[in-house]
Amino acid sequence: MKKRFVFILGLLFLVTLMSVSATGTRLNITLKEVVYNNVTFAENFYETESNPYCRIDGTLNITNPENDTIFDIYLVFYNMERMITDFIWSDGKPGNMSSGGAGTSYEYGEVGNNSDNLTLSQDLDNDYIDDTFWTNGTHVWFNLTNDGYIVINLSNSTTNPISIQDATANNVPIEMTEVAITKDGRSYGNLTIIGTATQDNILGSAINITIKEYYVSPIILHIPELRKLNYTTFTYNITCTNTDPPVNIETDYSNERHASIDRKVLAGYNWTINQRAINNFYLDLNVTNVNITMTAQTVIWNSTESNFSLEYLYGLGDYANVHGNGTSIKTWWWEPSGGTLENGTEVNITYRMTAPESVPFSATYLALIENITYNADFLMSNISLAQVNASAKINSSFEKRISQPADNEFSHNVTWEIRPHSDTPLNITFLLNKVTLWVTQDLNLMNYSHDSNKDEEINVAVDSDNNDYTLTIDLDGDLNSDYVFMNSTHALFNVSSMSGLQAVSLEADISAPPKAVSIEDRAIPNTYCYVTIDGSTSIADTIDAGMTFNVWCRLHKIYTGGPLATLNISTAWDPNPIDFWTFNYTDGSNSSYPPPIVWMKPEWLVSAGLGQILNYTSTISGQDLYLKYIYVVNGYWLQVQKNITNIAEDQYYIYTFVENIGNGWTPKFEKVTVYDFIPSEFEPYSWSHNPNANQSVGVPGSEFYGTSFVWDIPWKADMNSSLGPKNGPLATGWENYSWNVSYIVNGTGAYRITELYIVGLDPLKVDGASASPLIAVITGFQSHSKEAIYISIVVFLVVINLANLLITRKINNKLDYADHQTGTTKHKTTTDKR
Numbered sequence: 001m002k003k004r005f006v007f008i009l010g011l012l013f014l015v016t017l018m019s020v021s022a023t024g025t026r027l028n029i030t031l032k033e034v035v036y037n038n039v040t041f042a043e044n045f046y047e048t049e050s051n052p053y054c055r056i057d058g059t060l061n062i063t064n065p066e067n068d069t070i071f072d073i074y075l076v077f078y079n080m081e082r083m084i085t086d087f088i089w090s091d092g093k094p095g096n097m098s099s100g101g102a103g104t105s106y107e108y109g110e111v112g113n114n115s116d117n118l119t120l121s122q123d124l125d126n127d128y129i130d131d132t133f134w135t136n137g138t139h140v141w142f143n144l145t146n147d148g149y150i151v152i153n154l155s156n157s158t159t160n161p162i163s164i165q166d167a168t169a170n171n172v173p174i175e176m177t178e179v180a181i182t183k184d185g186r187s188y189g190n191l192t193i194i195g196t197a198t199q200d201n202i203l204g205s206a207i208n209i210t211i212k213e214y215y216v217s218p219i220i221l222h223i224p225e226l227r228k229l230n231y232t233t234f235t236y237n238i239t240c241t242n243t244d245p246p247v248n249i250e251t252d253y254s255n256e257r258h259a260s261i262d263r264k265v266l267a268g269y270n271w272t273i274n275q276r277a278i279n280n281f282y283l284d285l286n287v288t289n290v291n292i293t294m295t296a297q298t299v300i301w302n303s304t305e306s307n308f309s310l311e312y313l314y315g316l317g318d319y320a321n322v323h324g325n326g327t328s329i330k331t332w333w334w335e336p337s338g339g340t341l342e343n344g345t346e347v348n349i350t351y352r353m354t355a356p357e358s359v360p361f362s363a364t365y366l367a368l369i370e371n372i373t374y375n376a377d378f379l380m381s382n383i384s385l386a387q388v389n390a391s392a393k394i395n396s397s398f399e400k401r402i403s404q405p406a407d408n409e410f411s412h413n414v415t416w417e418i419r420p421h422s423d424t425p426l427n428i429t430f431l432l433n434k435v436t437l438w439v440t441q442d443l444n445l446m447n448y449s450h451d452s453n454k455d456e457e458i459n460v461a462v463d464s465d466n467n468d469y470t471l472t473i474d475l476d477g478d479l480n481s482d483y484v485f486m487n488s489t490h491a492l493f494n495v496s497s498m499s500g501l502q503a504v505s506l507e508a509d510i511s512a513p514p515k516a517v518s519i520e521d522r523a524i525p526n527t528y529c530y531v532t533i534d535g536s537t538s539i540a541d542t543i544d545a546g547m548t549f550n551v552w553c554r555l556h557k558i559y560t561g562g563p564l565a566t567l568n569i570s571t572a573w574d575p576n577p578i579d580f581w582t583f584n585y586t587d588g589s590n591s592s593y594p595p596p597i598v599w600m601k602p603e604w605l606v607s608a609g610l611g612q613i614l615n616y617t618s619t620i621s622g623q624d625l626y627l628k629y630i631y632v633v634n635g636y637w638l639q640v641q642k643n644i645t646n647i648a649e650d651q652y653y654i655y656t657f658v659e660n661i662g663n664g665w666t667p668k669f670e671k672v673t674v675y676d677f678i679p680s681e682f683e684p685y686s687w688s689h690n691p692n693a694n695q696s697v698g699v700p701g702s703e704f705y706g707t708s709f710v711w712d713i714p715w716k717a718d719m720n721s722s723l724g725p726k727n728g729p730l731a732t733g734w735e736n737y738s739w740n741v742s743y744i745v746n747g748t749g750a751y752r753i754t755e756l757y758i759v760g761l762d763p764l765k766v767d768g769a770s771a772s773p774l775i776a777v778i779t780g781f782q783s784h785s786k787e788a789i790y791i792s793i794v795v796f797l798v799v800i801n802l803a804n805l806l807i808t809r810k811i812n813n814k815l816d817y818a819d820h821q822t823g824t825t826k827h828k829t830t831t832d833k834r
Contacts, residue, residue: 194207420581
C-alpha cells in the first residue's frame with residue numbers, strides 16, 4: 001500500500017535576531033525607550049539637586065512590510081529586571097503576553113548564619129525546588145538548587161564591604177539597595193538590606209530584607225497574524241531606581257561680586273555657573289547626538305516681562321562646542337564633546353548669567369532650563385529580545401508505504417516506511433532545524449501510540465537527596481543520559497539538551513507521608529514522553545520502590561542536528577534514504593488492523609543573513625530637563641563696613657559706612673539701625689552723629705564688657721525710608737543710598753584693638769519679620785524668605801598704624817567664619833540682605 005499526503009502547515013521557526021541588510025524583510029522589530037526626567041538644582045535654596053519627576057517609557061513595534069502573511073509570531077525576551085509593568089498591547093493588530101512578567105517582591109524576617117538557612121518563598125531559578133539564603137557575617141549566600149551558589153558582599157553601600165561578625169558589641173549599619181543577584185550574565189533578582197545589625201552573624205527581624213525576583217523564564221509575546229503592512233504595538237515601563245539616564249548634568253554656582261554668596265544674586269546682577277556633562281551609564285556604552293538646549297527664563301509680573309540672560313561664556317573646558325554665544329542672550333546650544341560622550345567621560349563649561357532687574361519679590365526663581373536630547377543604540381533597561389518564533393506558509397509532505405509485508409495471510413504486523421519532504425513556495429529562506437513524525441490510532445493527536453522500545457518501569461526509590469535516577473529512555477533523542485528525581489510537589493526531569501528542569505506536578509504534597517499520588521500519562525514538558533505514578537509514599541519527598549512509576553514515549557521519529565538543510569523557493573529537503581523512518585504496525589487490511597496515522601511537524605530557523613527580520617533598539621530623551629534656580633534679592637541689600645585708623649598713640653579713628661547696594665528702598669516707616677560696641681578700655685568722643693541710645697553690657701572680666709551704641713538712620717525726605725537703592729532702575733544718589741558715622745576713641749590700660757571691630761546692622765523688617773532694637777551678641781532670626789539677618793560679632797587681628805585696615809573683603813571673610821562658628825545659615829558677606 002502506498003499513500004502520499006500533501007498538506008500545508010503553519011511553520012514554527014526560531015530566530016536569533018541580527019541587524020542585517022534589508023532584503024526581503026518580513027518583520028521589522030523596533031524597541032525604543034524614552035526618558036522623561038526633571039532634575040532641579042538649587043530650587044530648595046541650597047546648592048543641591050532633586051529629582052521630582054522621572055519616567056521611562058518603552059515601546060515595542062512589530063511590522064510586516066511584505067505581501068506574505070506572517071502568523072503566530074512569538075517574541076522571547078530576557079533581562080526584565082528593570083521592568084515595573086508587563087508588556088501591554090496598545091495599538092494595531094492585537095497581541096498578548098503568553099508567559100513571564102515583571103518581577104515580584106517579597107520581604108523576609110530574620111536571616112541567620114549558615115547553620116540556620118532561610119528557605120525562600122521565591123524560586124529564583126525556577127526549578128520547582130526551594131532556594132535558600134543565609135549570611136556568614138561578611139557575605140550573604142544564595143543556594144539556587146539548579147544554578148548553584150551566588151555570593152554577595154554585605155555593605156553599607158554597593159561598594160563598601162562590611163562585617164557583622166562583631167555586631168553584638170558594635171552595632172553595624174547596613175545599606176544595600178537593589179543589589180543585583182546575578183551569575184554568568186543571568187539576573188535572578190535584586191536584594192535590599194537596610195537597617196542595623198545588633199547580633200553577631202545575624203540579620204535581625206528589624207532589618208528590612210527584600211528580594212525582588214526576576215523571571216528567569218522569558219517573557220513571551222504572541223501576535224496571531226500580521227498581513228501586509230500590518231503592525232502591532234506594545235508598551236511597558238522601566239524603573240528609575242538605579243537606572244540613571246545616560247547623560248547627567250552636575251552644577252556649581254559662585255558669586256564673586258558678593259563674596260561667593262553662591263545661593264543668591266541681587267536683581268540685575270550676575271553669577272557664575274560651572275556645569276559638567278557626564279556619561280556614567282551602567283551599560284558602559286557611548287551616547288551620541290548629545291545636544292543641550294540652554295534657555296534663559298522669563299519672569300512675568302504686572303503684565304511686564306523681565307528676563308534672565310546668558311551673559312558671558314568663559315574660554316574654558318568644552319566652550320568651543322557651545323553655539324549661540326555672542327549672538328543670543330536667550331538660548332545657547334551645547335554639544336558636549338562634539339555630540340558624542342564616551343562612557344566614563346565628562347566635559348565642562350563655565351559661564352555667567354544675569355538676573356532680571358525687576359522681580360515681584362525676593363524669592364527663588366527658575367533661571368535656566370536645559371533640555372537634553374541624545375540617541376543611544378541600546379535600551380536603558382537592557383531588555384534582550386533573544387529570539388522570535390513565527391509561522392509562514394510552507395508545503396510539507398511524506399510518503400507512507402509498507403516496506404516489509406506480512407509473512408503470511410494470518411500475520412498483519414508489517415514494517416512501514418515514511419519518507420518526509422519539505423519545501424517553501426514563498427521567497428523566504430529558512431534553515432530546517434527539526435522534523436518530528438509520530439503515530440496515533442485515530443484522528444485525535446493525543447491518542448499516542450506506544451513505542452515498545454521506549455517504555456521503562458522504575459522500581460527503585462527516587463528522592464530529593466541528590467539521588468537522581470538515570471533513565472534508560474532518551475527523552476530528547478540526543479543520545480545523552482536524562483535523569484529524574486523528586487521534590488515535595490513535582491517529578492523533575494533533567495533533560496540533557498534543555499535549559500532548566502522539566503517539571504510534572506504530583507498534585508499532592510509528599511513532604512509528610514503517607515500521601516497518595518495518582519497521575520496517569522502526564523506529559524513531560526518539551527518531550528514526546530509521559531509519566532504515570534500511582535501508589536502511596538512512605539518516605540518524605542520520595543517515590544517509593546513499591547509504587548508504580550512508569551515513563552514511556554510515543555511512537556515517533558525526530559530528525560535534528562545542525563540545520564538539516566537550507567530551504568528556499570528552489571531548494572527542498574529530503575532525508576537520506578538510509579534515514580527513512582521505519583516502524584512496525586498493523587497493515588490496515590481491515591478495521592481490526594488499522595493503518596498507522598502519521599503526523600508531521602517541521603520546525604524552521606529563518607536565515608539570519610538575508611535581512612528577513614530586522615531588530616533595532618534605541619534610547620532617546622523625551623523631555624529630559626535640568627532646571628536651574630537662583631534666589632534673586634529684590635529690594636534693599638544692606639552692606640556695612642567699619643574702618644579703623646590709628647591716628648596717634650593709643651588713639652583710633654572709627655568710621656562706619658552703611659550702603660544699600662540693592663535695587664529698592666528700605667521698608668517704609670521702619671528705620672535701619674546700626675549697632676556698635678566700644679570696650680570699657682576705650683573712651684569715645686568727637687561723634688559725627690550722636691547715638692540714639694546706648695547700653696552698658698557685661699560685667700568686669702566677662703568676654704564683652706563695655707557699652708553698645710545704637711543709631712537710627714533717619715528717613716530720607718518724602719520717602720519715610722532710611723536708604724534708597726544704589727543700583728537698578730530706581731537708583732538714587734549717594735546721599736540717599738549711604739550713611740556713615742565716625743568718632744575717635746582713646747585706649748587705656750591693657751586694651752585690645754580687635755574688640756573695636758564689632759559692628760551690627762538691623763534693617764528691622766524683612767519680608768514681614770522684625771527684630772528687636774536691643775543689642776544681641778551672635779544672634780539671628782530666620783525670615784519667611786529664608787534669609788537670615790544677623791547682628792554678628794566679628795573678631796580678627798589687625799596691625800596697628802595701618803590706615804583703613806577693615807575693608808569689605810576682610811570683613812566678608814570673617815563674617816563667613818563667624819557664621820560657621822555660630823552654626824547659623826552660611827553667608828559669605830558682611831551684608832544684611834533682603
